[in-house]
Amino acid sequence: MLEILANIFRPNPPSAKTAKERLVKVVIQERLKVSESQLNNLKHDLYQVISKYFDISQDSLELEIQDKNGHPALTVNTEVKPTS
Amino acid sequence: MGESIVITSGKGGVGKTTSTANISVALANFGKKVVAVDGDIGLRNLDIILGLENRIVYNLVDVVKKRCRTKQALIRDKKNENLFLLPASQVDDKSAVTPEDMKELCSELKEEFDFVIIDCPAGIEQGFKNALAGADSAIVITTPEVSPVRDADRVIGLLQHHEIPASLILNRLSVQMVERGDMMSREDVEDILAIKILGLVVEDQEIVNAGNLGTPAVLNQNSPAGQAYLRIAQRILGENVEIPSFEEKKGFLARLLGR
């Protein structure tokens, strides 16, 4: 009972969910054995390629390795403008 | 011909030595001839947990360096005549032993014993590689926290690389914290680590008591962790013992009293 009340008035949200989300990210990247510098190089190369077709800023280009149904997936996200 | 099992984790302090001691005692109590090998050279602990620290004459490094015969270094348990300890050296470091030495030692021990249980040091350096070298299979220990699970994943990858089959013990799980949503559950950890779960051990003050006394909790009927290790030993012996769902709802009064 006290515990239920304590839960309602607790200052922070439960932390286990955050723990799991952080772990999934870290573990997926580590299993692929990609280093931060490799990801940076990839980002740079992608920027060069995409720039041939669209007007993009290097800052808006986001690379992420995510879990897609138990498999690692590389997600590339960027704002695009038609080249002038 | 016996079977050798290494108890490993990556992250330190998650319960490798506790698990080695309890599993060894449990297997011996089920009538198996067991030797618990302290692979943590330079930082021995298994002798203390088993309550055998006063009986050490020779150690693993003495055996490997042929300063004594293997039999001379084995210490028989006080209560169980099926159980022996091969202590680590406290004065040498990990480089005193090579993976080849460990392979040779383990095959020799497997001729005499049903089970050779190897307590691995923390980390993934030489001590880890030594402890692995003579093992037929591995048990990975983790607690339900971010760093230990991450390190466990790394170790599972390395074990796969060495083609050593592995299973998992999830240790120090707190029922209350999981129910509150402040600790990852068994299911959460299973989702992340692609490995078979061998057992689940709850956070239990009796483990500290057992360490104080030098009598592993597996002998204590009132220790939930000890009872979990008994079931783990049964599973190692091939029995089909279910992992109880710890989330069994307790009575209202019991909850109120926090038990």
Ligand SMILES: Nc1ncnc2c1ncn2[C@@H]1O[C@H](COP(=O)(O)OP(=O)(O)OP(=O)(O)O)[C@@H](O)[C@H]1O
């Ligand atoms: N289920 C449990 N409940 C309560 N305390 C526990 C439990 N399991 C382990 N401990 C405590 O955690 C501490 C570390 O355990 P242990 O020495 O077995 O870990 P370890 O992995 O062998 O550590 P190291 O990496 O230093 O060798 C000990 O003080 C032990 O009493």
Ligand SMILES: [Mg+2]
């Ligand atoms: Mg230890």
